[in-house]
Amino acid sequence: MLEIVATEDLKAAAQFTFNNMKPYYEIYAVDWDVEDIHQATKDLKNFDILCKGEHIGVVRLSFEEGRCQLRDIQIAAAYQNKGYGAHVIAKVVDIARQQSIKFIDLKVFQRSPAFKLYSRIGFAVDRKDVRFYYMSLQV
Template sequence: MISFQRTENLSASALMTYENMRSYYEHYAVDWDCSKIEEQIRDLVNFDLLLKGEVVGAIRLAFDNDSCYVRDLQVSHHHQNKGFGAAALAECERLAINSGTNRLKLRVFRISPAYKLYIRSGFVVDSEDERFYNMSKMLS
């Protein structure tokens, strides 16, 4: 069973993001390293995805008056395509609704297979550029 807890180790969480995203960074010639990722996530609302006590993913959120931004959603390579991403999105929705926001927003690399998960989960493309889709979903 999947559970969620506040992130205890930001360095390990940043490393997971770097390892998962490295091919995208290289594809788009983005110069990122773990220390930059850790610096960027420090002020976000960070949660670990746990499977039987083992950290298998991360979600990172930011909030404004009416929206919750999914700044990052990671699932370790060994646990991808097993429903953990969908469970993480459901948790993002729950956290957003509990905070009083009515919309989830995110940005995803155009070449990322996660795009299909977001479409299946009810997100729509609001805008796009050469690298990213900016997507959102209204919450009930």
């Protein structure tokens, strides 16, 4: 059973994100550390992803101009490619619907395997730049 619960330890969530994103930071020369991530995410809606009570990831949202921004989904490597990301997105869609939000937006590194997940679920590429795809989903 997958649960999304409010994050209690934002520093631990930042460390989890740093560990998960380190390869992308190296590829794209992003000079961030755990404190940078903590500062960038502390004002977002932070949730821990639990599977049978075990912490397997984090998800972060913000709400701006009537849209939900899916700011971050991080899932531990051992749990990737097992459908958990799709379940998390379904829960985010539920949150958006509960708040009468019509669109979910995100950006994803072009090299990220998550791009395929987002596309499969129905997110469309609105634009791209050198590093990112900017995508949206109508809910």
